Amino acid sequence: MKKTFLSIVVLLILSGNMANAKAKPIQLNANGNLLTDMKSPIVLNNTSFVPIRVVESLGDYKVGWNSKSKTITVICDGDSLQLTVGNNVALKNHKKISLSTLPVMKDGMAYVPLRFISENFNAIVDWDSKNNGIAIINPDQNEQMLIQSGDLAKARLGVIGLQRVQFYVSKDRPEGESFSFIFPENDFSKMYFIWSDSIYYYELKNGYMSLAWEGKKTFSKLDGTHSSLSKYLGGDIESIWGEQPAVTKRLVFFNDNTGSVGMVGEYGIIDTKGNVVVSHKVQDAKQLADLIVNVQEEKK
Structure with missing residues (x-):
């Protein structure tokens, strides 16, 4: 993507903390906006996932969803990123990239790993244990x-x-x-x-x-x-x-x-x-x- 962000990649191990907080829904804040209308993150096989729609709150990103092929497309400034639920190969500007963890579907919504957000959108991902929340920030x-x-x-x-x-x-x-x-x-x-x-x-x-x-x-x-x-x-x-x-x-x-x-x-x-x-x-x-x-x- 052509956004100018500080190149910071934070790889979080959140699943242990998040599993202990099941009684209280985990909150999401993207670029200072508390996403009260967004479904909470989920933990599957010790991996933390967030709704792909979170990306739209990080800037001028447009997220498209093809329900038939279960394909997610993210577009920004002419660049594109395409990934498919259940497929470990994504396309970034039509070039293949491998995914260590696959996107998943839950309750009709597509989820992607937090690591995917940090690696592909140059975002800081921070776990706030005190407030049981995840902050996702594009640093200036x-x-x-x-x-x-x-x-x-x-x-x-x-x-x-x-x-x-x-x-x-x-x-x-x-x-x-x-x-x-x-x-x-x-x-x-x-x-x-x-x-x-x-x-x-x-x-x-x-x-x-x-x-x-x-x-x-x-x-x-x-x-x-x-x-x-x-x-x-x-x-x-x-x-x-x-x-x-x-x-x-x-x-x-x-x-x-x-x-x-x-x-x-x-x-x-x-x-x-x-x-x-x-x-x-x-x-x-x-x-x-x-x-x-x-x-x-x-x-x-």
């Missing part, structure tokens, strides 16, 4: 280059641009054009994303950001026993999903208000008591790169 090469640059501001820009994966459907629908990104000091692997009164906490995983906690700011009076994040936000925080992480070090914030009329960007540092001890205004920020900058006051 540009974001990966930023993360690996060795520059803290660029790395933060990179993780902000990564796919955000969750295995939970939030009931809240935030509104507004202002956002905040908050990182632990000298860290880019953990991030709070604040949109309106909703707070999302992500951790960097294998090429994507994984939602670890969601909270919501309330307007109850602070009594001095709340976290530094609560004090900074000016209200109590109610946990909606997951466990709220403890704040053990200073935080670095980047407030993107540039979408609101008459507002400017701001960045700075919050101490462990929730006080803003460093603040810089950004008057003409037209893109995140103008706002997500290296903060000289961060302790090295």
